[in-house]
Amino acid sequence: MSSMPMAQSPEILCRVLEHKDVPIVASLFCSAFVSLENEVSRAEERIENEVSGAVVATVDDQVIGALFFDLKFEGYRKALYIEQVAVFPHCRRLGACSSLLDWSAGVASQFGCHYIFLLVRNENVDAISCYERNGFVVRDSGVIAPRSEDPKIIRMECDLTSTRQLFPGLLRQKL
């Protein structure tokens, strides 16, 4: 895709990831996450075979961002877990991540989830700020560290019982 700056306030549409989107989404995630750098084919394989749910944000049918999710039970409570989300650098601050979170909230609601949660590195202030803007709050700080060399990981949650105002698209979602 072109890396020309986007016009301000473009119309952002979200839809389920399709097979044709896999290469662009793999390259997006490889550029966004250092751990995947130079592993586009591995990322493509992972998207095809391991990702449970995926949604893309588009402008003029060009993919500008993507989000992977899974549905999980924590005790007796059902949750939507956001595994990964990324937006191309030249398309940031246009609302793409917010649209993806909005779409996810619609899915979570339709599946009867109580809340949405995600894990984020505490140094990732851009992402944390975006999640806070979209109704997420920090639930656990520094208690989850999958590998000891990892910086602290924060768990953030969005309670779906109080999100209808924050996610205006929630009631008009069509999957």
Ligand SMILES: CC(C)(COP(=O)(O)OP(=O)(O)OC[C@H]1O[C@@H](n2cnc3c(N)ncnc32)[C@H](O)[C@@H]1OP(=O)(O)O)[C@@H](O)C(=O)NCCC(=O)NCCS
């Ligand atoms: C985090 C990320 C997905 C945000 O995507 P985005 O589409 O730019 O986010 P949005 O445009 O929906 O942002 C909504 C709000 O979040 C906050 N926000 C987002 N990015 C921000 C930044 N760089 N600095 C400060 N606030 C920010 C702002 O409040 C923003 O609203 P505003 O632009 O009206 O001020 C994007 O920065 C990204 O892809 N980062 C690299 C990958 C990554 O870290 N993913 C998260 C892993 S847990």
